Amino acid sequence: MAKIQESATRPAIALTIAGSEATGGAGAQADLKTFQAHDVFGMVALTCIVSFDPKNEWAHRFVPVDTEVIADQLEAQFAAYTPDAVKIGMLGTPTTIETVANALAGASLPNLVLDPVLICKGQEPGAALDTDNALKAQILPLATFVTPNHFEAIALSGRDSIESVDDLVAAAKVIHEKSGAAVLAKGGVRLAGPDAIDVFYDGATLEILSAPKVGEHAVSGAGCTLAAAVTAELAKGATPIQAAKSAKEAVTAGIHARVSSAAPFDAVRQLNR
Template identity: 75%
Template sequence: MSSTTHPPVTLTIAGSEATGGAGAQADLKTFQELGTYGITALTCIVSFDPKDNWNHRFVPVDPQVIADQLEAIQTAYDLGTVKIGMLGTPATIDTVAKALQSQHWTNIVLDPVLICKGQEPGAALDTDQALKAQILPLATFVTPNHFESMSLAGMDAIESVDDLKEAAKRIHEASGAVVLAKGGVRLEGDDAVDVFYDGETMEVLRAPKVGDVAVSGAGCTLAAAITAELAKGATPLEAARSAKAFVTEGIRNRVSSNTPFDALWQGGAASGPAL
């Protein structure tokens, strides 16, 4: 790369996940692998508790500290592309919404993390409602998982590809954003299925399932890969296709640890087939 060529700058506003499999750690690794300059503003600290069945421990970052991070980042760089990951509290959502509204963005990719298992149910519901009211309308691209698609679409169940298509349509109509509704391993069949919908094009993206258990970091990495590809100039559909292929290789080359779940490896696509 010549000295006059700079990589696209991609920001993630997300939480830290201490084992490295998800959150800001996954986002930054994805950005690096895909050739963008990654920056993060941390919203919360999440650490799994090995003494409590590996459930989440959740600590929010003070809203003023989040605002300070974003002030520094937005002053330092002329940003056009941002990924929104876990926000975690209504106060954080309010702070991030104000920062987003302070400038023009070409791409706001929302991975709508609706439930954090470390929160009380009442607090989680307040956070979900704030996210839908304040962040979703700003998003240009949204990547809900199976549960989040049901919640955002107002559906009681998503059990088929047709259900997933209906959810994608409803979420697009409600938000105006491009939607990649993720079925993943949760739908019956041999393929992991996601549905892309931008208001005109409806495309079902398929890849053979790699195992039948969700892998930590898959959702974060998919949204981060979409973010990176958009920053490099891809169309939303191109970004979705590339990101799915990237995640599939990351799952195939996943990392095992002493946790009861495996983690996606963002270097998997570059490493070749898993042994």
């Protein structure tokens, strides 16, 4: 197809490799809305379809996308564009992880943000463990920036628990040592106290990012939005610490503007930056 008009400028481009979450609060839907809110051209390679089951206490129903379809999406995307940053969200199966790792190995990516979804709700425990191990072995070494939540920080660092900011700092340092990536370890509402605390560490800079908690309950899509905001800011040329600070502000604003529904949880809202 012939181009009708050449653009004088090229926007920052970001790709998310993630699952679809049908209600729009998390997953690829949240990622694309976050990219748009940060004035970044966004693409998505879907890895799975996730839908909540309102008849079963809103548990996750998980359906993986065929690996050939995933590979086809990534082939088209990398042929058409060179993303300035890539975010990896839910992959879901060892075969999906292998497919994505193979595609990424042939790409030259300055920024690869991993939101390490270690527990894929809807899978049997054995399958979830296989997925976790594959993610740690094949994707974590490729990452330049990692955004683990409280549970994921425990799993990736090998700690028994994270009960304090000092624990979170220690976990972030271990994850950096294992991966070589910048780390934004999220304490969020999981740590006691009035503030939602996240820890940034990249081997040289250690910074505690704090904002007053907005309630005591987690909000759907906050983690996805944080990682997507980091990805968008890196795509636009921000340093890792600048991206972390901007993402923290964006998520805090989105939680204040959260969307309620008939589900037993609220969803973060992605606001224009």
